[in-house]
Amino acid sequence: MATKLSISAVNELDYRDFIHKFGSVVEMTSLCAAAVCAKRPFWSFDSFVAAMCQFIDDLPEDGRAGILRSHPDLADRLESLTPESQREQTQAGITALSMDEIKQLKHYNRLYNDKFGFPFVICARLNNKDAILGGIQTRLYNNGDQELKCGIEEVKKIMLLRMKDLVECEDSKL
């Protein structure tokens, strides 16, 4: 893994380098980094994270749903994941699912997609495969508003961990 940037190094990046560096912390949605880079200087890692979360929260509702729609399906799209996702999924043991578990996950994924119109998003690095298989079944009972909120909270958890991989964060309270 590349050396982590200090927050002052983050503040000094050219905006293109900033977008390049942080464009994937929200999957397939580099607009978050492109928007937030003008909020610099950040005084800490946590204020950088807060600015990213704020941008997501300030998006119109269809923008937040668009972020979810931009995520790959956990099961169907294992082949086409970004390097970031792939590492995370492997850590959660997703690639080590049995044939039966894959079939199960695909089944619930389809139901979830049909109900909500976006894929099931969960922070795989914070959940093992049993928690993921349980989570999708539980969350299927939510309504669309609850699930949009729930999915976006997971997007933020994934984002936080990816940002911690990229930026020094010893003083973080997150």
Place this chain on the structure above:
Amino acid sequence: MATKLSISAVNELDYRDFIHKFGSVVEMTSLCAAAVCAKRPFWSFDSFVAAMCQFIDDLPEDGRAGILRSHPDLADRLESLTPESQREQTQAGITALSMDEIKQLKHYNRLYNDKFGFPFVICARLNNKDAILGGIQTRLYNNGDQELKCGIEEVKKIMLLRMKDLVECEDSKL
């Protein structure tokens, strides 16, 4: 060029195919398509375009600036343009600039970037190289708010032409 889709074919696309198909009509900002796909069915090409424009207008200001920041520099980035950009730039004769004109465009690009914090965006398919070189010099006199507005209008012109390449639009008034 691939066959154009009818608006009813657009309405029937799976959301992933929709994002894949229209993710690049706003350069590097597939979130626009990802957000707007749930607004379907569209009754016409023009209402599809209107929904895309509405999403851009509803973004927080830093989101609109982020769209501009996601665009490649006209001069500096000729090498790394997306296929869509490359074709458009070639049509405007940008790649046929003389050494002196390239130097001039790079110079103004730098001034523009320094002043506004985002690159100069212009619809190359609607402007020849003299109009582009003239445009950047004139627009350098604008203030940040004017230029954000002006840049976004150009983004919409580029988007409209790209959408016309992808969707049947004989009945369009745009």
